[in-house]
Amino acid sequence: MRVPVAITALACLCALAGPGRAAAAKPGAVRLMQAERALADALRQRNVQGLVAGLEACGQEDTLDALQVVLKYYAAAEDLSDADVGLDDRFRLFTAAARCVARLTDQEALIAVGRFAVAEKHWAARYLLAAAARANPKLDTVKLSLDILKAEKDPRVVVEAVRTLGVSRKKEAILPLIDYWEALEKKMGSARPTVRAKGKGAMAGYRTPEWDRVPVALQDALARLCGRVMAMPALYRSFYTAHAARIDPTRPVEEPAEGRSVIFGLDLTGKNIAFVLDVSGSMTTTDPLPLDGGPRPRSVTRKDGVIIDESRERIFRAKEELVRVIRDLPDDKSFNIIAYSSDVKPWKENLVPADAARKRQAIDFIESLRAEGITVTDMALEYAFEDPIVDTIYLITDGAPTHQGSVGPGLPADAPRLIAEILARAKVLNFRRGVRIFTLGFPGAEEDFLKKLSQEHNGKYRPIR
Incomplete structure (x- = not known):
């Protein structure tokens, strides 16, 4: 991700203009510049606590520039080795970055979330936006998640988008989820146990534990929205065709139908x-x-x-x-x-x-x-x-x-x-x-x-x- 132009420009102006002019700069922009410097130092030193503190500082600045800084350094931290950043630390970093997204109210930043969620090059940045958007009531998470499903190739991001649709309580999410599941079935091929390494040929990349979690998430999302637990997308399509007018996504999932496991x-x-x-x-x-x-x-x-x-x-x-x-x-x-x-x-x-x-x-x-x-x-x-x-x-x-x-x-x-x-x-x-x-x-x-x-x-x- 590019360094936000506003921050780069501010840094140059402050350096050229001297202390008096720097003091006159907007306090929020100065704080963000300081936070980015701290993040750069923490990343170089593999300092997780410093990265968490820097992300939290960015979260106090409700701007597009702050969002870009968060995405840049969260993605960079994800590229650190497991020896430098363990699972507990990765969860702490995600939690700090997710709070920044959840708190956004700036209109320019909110609009950018939808664009970044499909266009960011690093999967971790897209994952962050797909997962954290659920906690921000100002975002249209149904549109955001449907856009992600149209473009996303990483199953971890797909699962988060599917989950968001499942808890949305919106009927318009049902048919796109069925469509996606049917298309995924064709890519994954006939049912078989999960393999622990990537496959070859037409199914390469789709017979993995990560992709096997996607149908599970799809079934769970559709069960929440339709009020029925069914084993395959064709059954959901038939059910929706017959009962669309009566489906109420706000109703909790009913008891399992007779004959199910x-x-x-x-x-x-x-x-x-x-x-x-x-x-x-x-x-x-x-x-x-x-x-x-x-x-x-x-x-x-x-x-x-x-x-x-x-x-x-x-x-x-x-x-x-x-x-x-x-x-x-x-x-x-x-x-x-x-x-x-x-x-x-x-x-x-x-x-x-x-x-x-x-x-x-x-x-x-x-x-x-x-x-x-x-x-x-x-x-x-x-x-x-x-x-x-x-x-x-x-x-x-x-x-x-x-x-x-x-x-x-x-x-x-x-x-x-x-x-x-x-x-x-x-x-x-x-x-x-x-x-x-x-x-x-x-x-x-x-x-x-x-x-x-x-x-x-x-x-x-x-x-x-």
Whole structure:
């Protein structure tokens, strides 16, 4: 990106005119010039804190020049090596730069956002604008996102544009999303498990984890807008053709239609799925029958006048449901099972294709699990995110995260700290990845935590009763 002309000119004038004239320059322009100098020094020194401070200083100047400086140095920082800038630092830099975009009110700068979002040469600058625009109420994010979809070749930017359309609650976003998904299907070819390296030939570049996240984002966006979860764009087109007049994008997604794959009643979506299962000691608890009765108990005992179905032991129910889900997985999915209690017990190191042999092995693993120990939810989620191709996580638990265990009723002493750490860490781990987290909680689970975790990562929480 070019250095803003106003800043270059101001610097020359200040140098030629001397201290008296420089003092007469506009204070905002002087501050921006100082911020850019600080950013240049910080970039040269690989000083992340200095870069963050410089971006935040630019964010105080609501001008087109300030926006250009932010885009220039954010993109330059993205080009630094991982040895110089780790994932946590990249998230800090993005957060600082995104605030600048979210605060824009200057009309010239707002108009330029739409132009830069499709014309900037560096993908990171386009990504920043696509993602941060959602937080600025003065931007027409539907038009911005549709323009991005017409021109964008980087899947990370595409996912952000699709997400923006999904939360827009605008009916005019539906058909363009369907069109884009249908065109993408032709480019990606027939359904098959994700590969971990780029393909060759006609599908080169489209059989990667990054591109596989795009159909997942498209399905989620259309489900939000249409009020239905469907597996392919052709179904959405038929539904829209038949029900366009009745579609209300402000209505929440309905319960899954009969015949769709579900896990404890929650729609099973995603292509590359990690099932994270709590097998701590509390999962041996047997829950009473629901108040509405439910199916006939398999075996009944009476305790203090309460009817207990012995098959309602939490670990039994979780294993039974997960076995059913794994058995029904189509072979174009990839999956892994990550059990955890006092430590993490993964079935495989990475996700594997859902072929018949691997599904049988996974079922054997599930049936071998025993419930004991505490609940290191933080370590299990960290492990799930280590696989670069995962796009969806289902977390099944009955308690709060802890490294100490519980003593008496109430939360474990370390649970509030761990919950805060998990919520913060998940944002970093999921930065630019778009992994959706769905949470399912047995009675006793820390529901506020599970709801917030799923909401912050484009998923949904469902209680297990």
